[in-house]
Amino acid sequence: MRLITSILTQVATEMGATVLIEPEYQLIGHITFKNGKTSIFDHNKLDINGYGAANLAKDKGFSNYFLNQLGYKVTAGHTFFNDKICANISNPRNIHDGWNYAQELGLPVIVKPLNLSQGCLVAKVYKKDEYYQVAEKILAIQSGLIVEKFYSGSDFRILALDNEIIAAYQRIPLSITGDGNSTIRELLIKKQQKLRQINKKVLVDLQDFRMLQKLKTQNLTFDSIVDQDTVVYLLDNANLSTGGDAVDFTDHIHPDFQELAINITKNMGLRLAGVDILTSDITQPLLDYTLLEINSAPGLTYYVSLGETQIERVKYLYAKILQILENS
Numbered sequence: 001m002r003l004i005t006s007i008l009t010q011v012a013t014e015m016g017a018t019v020l021i022e023p024e025y026q027l028i029g030h031i032t033f034k035n036g037k038t039s040i041f042d043h044n045k046l047d048i049n050g051y052g053a054a055n056l057a058k059d060k061g062f063s064n065y066f067l068n069q070l071g072y073k074v075t076a077g078h079t080f081f082n083d084k085i086c087a088n089i090s091n092p093r094n095i096h097d098g099w100n101y102a103q104e105l106g107l108p109v110i111v112k113p114l115n116l117s118q119g120c121l122v123a124k125v126y127k128k129d130e131y132y133q134v135a136e137k138i139l140a141i142q143s144g145l146i147v148e149k150f151y152s153g154s155d156f157r158i159l160a161l162d163n164e165i166i167a168a169y170q171r172i173p174l175s176i177t178g179d180g181n182s183t184i185r186e187l188l189i190k191k192q193q194k195l196r197q198i199n200k201k202v203l204v205d206l207q208d209f210r211m212l213q214k215l216k217t218q219n220l221t222f223d224s225i226v227d228q229d230t231v232v233y234l235l236d237n238a239n240l241s242t243g244g245d246a247v248d249f250t251d252h253i254h255p256d257f258q259e260l261a262i263n264i265t266k267n268m269g270l271r272l273a274g275v276d277i278l279t280s281d282i283t284q285p286l287l288d289y290t291l292l293e294i295n296s297a298p299g300l301t302y303y304v305s306l307g308e309t310q311i312e313r314v315k316y317l318y319a320k321i322l323q324i325l326e327n328s
Contacts, residue, residue: 002026002027003301003305004043004300004301004314005026005029005043007304007311007314007315008029008041008318009021009029011319012322014319015034015319015322015323015326016033017032017034017326018031018032019031020032027042028040028042028043029041031325033322033325034326035326037325037326037328039322039325039326044299044301046272046297046321047325048161048272048324048325049269049270049271049272049273049296049297050270052269053268053270053296054270054297056268056269057268057273057296058115058296059114059115060112060146061078061114061144061146063268064077064293066268067264067267067268067294070267072291073288073289073291074290074291075148075151075290075291075292076105076148077110077146077147077148078093078098078101078146078147079093079114079145080095080097080135080144080146081093081094081144081145082095082139082142082143095132095135095136095139098111098131098135098147099132099135102131105147105148106149107125107126107127108124108125108150109124109131109147109148109149109150110122110124110125110150110236111123111135111138111146111148112145112148113141113142113144113146114142114143114145115144116142117295117299119237119238119239119241119242119244121134121137121138122236122237123210123213123236124150124236124237125213126217133209134210151278151290152278153278153279153290154170154278154279154280154281155170155171155172155238155278155292156168156170156249156257156276156278156279157169157171157274157275157276157298158258158261158274158276158277158282159272159274159275159298159300159317160261160262160265160272160273160275161271161272161317161320162262162265164262164320165250165258165261165262166250166313166316166317167303167310167313167314167317168249168250168257168282169246169247169248169250169303169306170246170247170282171238171239171244171245171246172238172244172245173236173237174191174204174234174235174242174243174244175245176188176191176226176231176232176234177226177229177230177231178225178226178227178228178229178230178232179228180226180227180228181225183222183225184220184221184223184224184225184226184232184234185206188204188206188222188234189206191204191243192206192243195243204242204243206222208235210235210236211234211235214233214234214236215232215234218232220232240302240303241299246302246303246306248306249282249283252282252283253283254286256285257277257279257282257286257289260275260286261273261275261277264291264294268294270294271324272298273294273295273296273298274295274298274299275291276291276292276293276294277289277290277291277292278290278292300314300317
């Protein structure tokens with residue numbers, strides 16, 4: 001059974017609930033609580049957030065607008081659409097308008113899909129051909145994309161449920177560490193194999209065009225041999241699903257950042273959210289930050305792979321959520 005499904009099933013069973021799991025993919029479950037109430041979960045998606053609020057959070061463009069109006073420091077950016085959408089809206093902005101806007105913002109910029117998750121096709125672009133390469137890939141499978149200003153800082157996810165912070169961790173982009181003998185390709189293959197042992201869903205694609213671009217900006221190729229202990233980053237996005245690393249800060253997050261994440265979650269009509277921010281140090285009082293996005297169904301598969309402490313935190317989270325659902 002998949003790890004997250006297994007944890008949910010264990011927690012629900014310990015509460016005295018009955019759980020029925022779809023057997024082929026083991027992602028979707030039906031829970032019947034002792035009091036007769038029922039609830040459905042689809043992997044990390046539970047019935048804890050309202051439909052409207054969850055859908056708003058999923059749309060990065062619309063959610064950024066409301067977060068900005070509510071006074072939060074969001075990324076500067078605009079949405080742009082494929083030809084089909086542009087033909088049916090009053091204020092069309094197409095792929096070429098996106099490139100013009102990128103130049104106005106100042107390169108490099110971040111280009112990402114409007115509604116995809118797990119860092120899929122998120123790219124940092126420095127020039128025109130890179131922009132069109134990723135923009136065309138996005139619009140081939142999505143109706144829209146976002147062009148955002150690039151911000152520096154460390155990437156943190158804060159997991160909030162109502163008035164409580166469940167977890168906080170830094171997300172670090174996919175990287176390799178040189179040994180003075182192996183090529184980047186060899187080191188990456190070793191890392192890929194290690195990651196797959198921990199979590200079969202981690203996707204490290206050696207054909208990913210973003211890796212080639214990232215290496216090129218560092219005057220490197222997959223055949224380059226890196227000096228001992230030299231770290232080379234292979235992607236700009238820090239998603240754990242694309243091979244990134246995580247450092248747990250749950251026990252050290254400053255109360256200012258706890259309050260920030262709780263307020264953002266509440267203000268967006270959510271009870272559960274993963275709040276993604278850039279800042280220099282999450283353990284110190286809040287001086288500056290950039291809110292990247294919120295996630296109404298935060299994935300926890302990669303977080304629980306960090307160890308037993310993280311598994312226990314996720315069990316605690318699911319116990320709280322299931323108690324809310326049982327008594328609602």
